[in-house]
Amino acid sequence: MSLYLDAMLPNRTQDQRARQDFVKSFRRHLALKVRSGLDEVYEARVKPKFEKAHGREPQERKEVRREMTQDPYYQFWSAMQRESQVLMYDSITDALEPQREQLIERAKELGRKAQGTLELHPELEIPKYHTAADIHLMPGGFHTEVVEDDVSAGVLYDAGLDIYAFGLMGPKKDLLVRTLINYYQKEYPNHPRPTKILDMGCAVGNSTTSWKEEYPDAEVHGIDVGAPCLRHAHARAESMGIPIHYKQENAEKTSYPDESFDLVVSVIMFHETSQSALPNILGESYRLLKPGGMMMHLDVPGCADPFGAFVMEWECKNTNENFANMYRATDMAATAIKMGFEEGKARNEGAAAKSFSPHFSSWPVVVGEK
Amino acid sequence: MATTTQTKPTKVDRPKALRTAKGKKPQYFSDPAIDKLLSIVISMAGELSVTRERLDTVQRLLEEKKVLTSSEIDHYQPSEEVDTIRAQARAQFLDTLLRVVEAEFEEITRPDMPGSREEILKSLT
Numbered sequence: 001m002s003l004y005l006d007a008m009l010p011n012r013t014q015d016q017r018a019r020q021d022f023v024k025s026f027r028r029h030l031a032l033k034v035r036s037g038l039d040e041v042y043e044a045r046v047k048p049k050f051e052k053a054h055g056r057e058p059q060e061r062k063e064v065r066r067e068m069t070q071d072p073y074y075q076f077w078s079a080m081q082r083e084s085q086v087l088m089y090d091s092i093t094d095a096l097e098p099q100r101e102q103l104i105e106r107a108k109e110l111g112r113k114a115q116g117t118l119e120l121h122p123e124l125e126i127p128k129y130h131t132a133a134d135i136h137l138m139p140g141g142f143h144t145e146v147v148e149d150d151v152s153a154g155v156l157y158d159a160g161l162d163i164y165a166f167g168l169m170g171p172k173k174d175l176l177v178r179t180l181i182n183y184y185q186k187e188y189p190n191h192p193r194p195t196k197i198l199d200m201g202c203a204v205g206n207s208t209t210s211w212k213e214e215y216p217d218a219e220v221h222g223i224d225v226g227a228p229c230l231r232h233a234h235a236r237a238e239s240m241g242i243p244i245h246y247k248q249e250n251a252e253k254t255s256y257p258d259e260s261f262d263l264v265v266s267v268i269m270f271h272e273t274s275q276s277a278l279p280n281i282l283g284e285s286y287r288l289l290k291p292g293g294m295m296m297h298l299d300v301p302g303c304a305d306p307f308g309a310f311v312m313e314w315e316c317k318n319t320n321e322n323f324a325n326m327y328r329a330t331d332m333a334a335t336a337i338k339m340g341f342e343e344g345k346a347r348n349e350g351a352a353a354k355s356f357s358p359h360f361s362s363w364p365v366v367v368g369e370k
Numbered sequence: 371m372a373t374t375t376q377t378k379p380t381k382v383d384r385p386k387a388l389r390t391a392k393g394k395k396p397q398y399f400s401d402p403a404i405d406k407l408l409s410i411v412i413s414m415a416g417e418l419s420v421t422r423e424r425l426d427t428v429q430r431l432l433e434e435k436k437v438l439t440s441s442e443i444d445h446y447q448p449s450e451e452v453d454t455i456r457a458q459a460r461a462q463f464l465d466t467l468l469r470v471v472e473a474e475f476e477e478i479t480r481p482d483m484p485g486s487r488e489e490i491l492k493s494l495t
């Protein structure tokens with residue numbers, strides 16, 4: 001891994017690195033070895049038991065959930081899976097806490113010679129869907145500042161991405177945005193080369209920088225509600241020599257003028273919002289698009305099969321991705337049309353990708369053309 | 371004497387990093403104590419993994435600096451004296467590790483152990 005990518009990540013002592021590596025290996029083990037056993041447990045004893053009692057297969061996610069959460073194999077996997085996520089942020093905090101002030105200084109230093117910009121709005125109200133519970137079990141969420149000019153949340157999220165997916169996100173942690181970019185280029189080869197791009201809910205900008213890498217002539221903007229994430233994002237991008245314009249904004253209602261962008265995009269944002277925010281963001285996407293512009297939001301998949309759906313809802317029930325099930329139940333394209341897109345100009349599509357789970361092979365993308 | 375104002379230098383506490391996520395923790399097992407125990411066991415496994423890696427680093431550095439080779443470690447034959455010291459250390463380690471079992475044993479066998487809470491309360495009056 002190139003060093004520059006680590007510019008905003010804390011140095012680690014021997015033991016701090018080992019502790020984080022343990023969590024990474026633990027998560028990999030749980031995902032590749034233990035989790036796959038869930039399918040067998042379901043087929044071998046949970047489903048037959050249900051069939052015997054009801055004379056039919058489980059038809060709904062809820063039915064599967066009721067049975068599976070009583071199964072000792074599932075209970076152990078689930079408890080360990082949650083614990084691995086708690087330990088993940090804890091092991092990062094071990095390294096981060098003693099270096100917090102140094103990292104803040106480093107961010108300021110990188111900001112002084114910046115080519116991109118950072119615009120923070122401390123008066124911005126942090127939406128309830130961020131303050132009610134800490135998404136991903138990341139203590140403090142995306143927005144909390146422990147000290148002035150804090151970057152902690154950004155560090156936690158950035159370092160967490162690598163441990164969370166045990167390295168599968170790649171050194172630039174851009175696996176998902178690469179999936180979206182590939183999809184865009186393959187499916188819309190004739191769409192004019194974008195000159196202005198907005199990345200919504202950008203967090204530490206691990207997707208935002210990839211858009212700029214792909215379209216170096218374009219002006220690329222990233223927005224998020226979390227100031228500590230944006231400070232980190234700005235410093236990270238500058239350390240990579242990639243100028244991005246970061247701004248603290250709520251994607252439901254931004255301060256950009258109408259028809260500002262050729263592309264309005266996001267990666268795994270909607271499932272962490274709310275029932276009222278979701279349509280607002282789609283409406284705002286429409287407002288911000290230039291005529292001929294395109295909206296593409298990639299998010300977490302669902303599953304029609306009740307058992308697959310149960311497995312995929314785990315984060316919703318266990319790690320505070322509370323809105324995920326409601327997001328999955330939403331027809332994104334229909335909502336986009338309700339919020340301004342012309343009939344037939346918004347579609348639910350899928351971006352094929354190598355996935356982490358046997359239960360899906362593509363990431364849902366809602367596409368809207370103006 | 372003039373009134374003394376409190377000028378004692380107050381140590382400014384560095385704000386602590388947040389360690390607990392806001393939200394509702396699910397209960398996985400019939401007894402919440404099992405949830406806690408599992409968390410502790412996983413943390414212990416983590417610490418063991420950390421210790422093994424540290425030992426590995428020590429071994430590699432010793433080899434790099436030509437102090438000794440890992441084969442020398444693998445083929446180390448403890449003397450009788452070292453054997454005795456190690457046996458004592460292991461016994462102590464097991465005592466500590468299995469303290470909870472020992473406590474239950476003591477509860478049953480020690481003559482001064484009260485038979486019940488009621489018995490304790492009675493002895494207080």
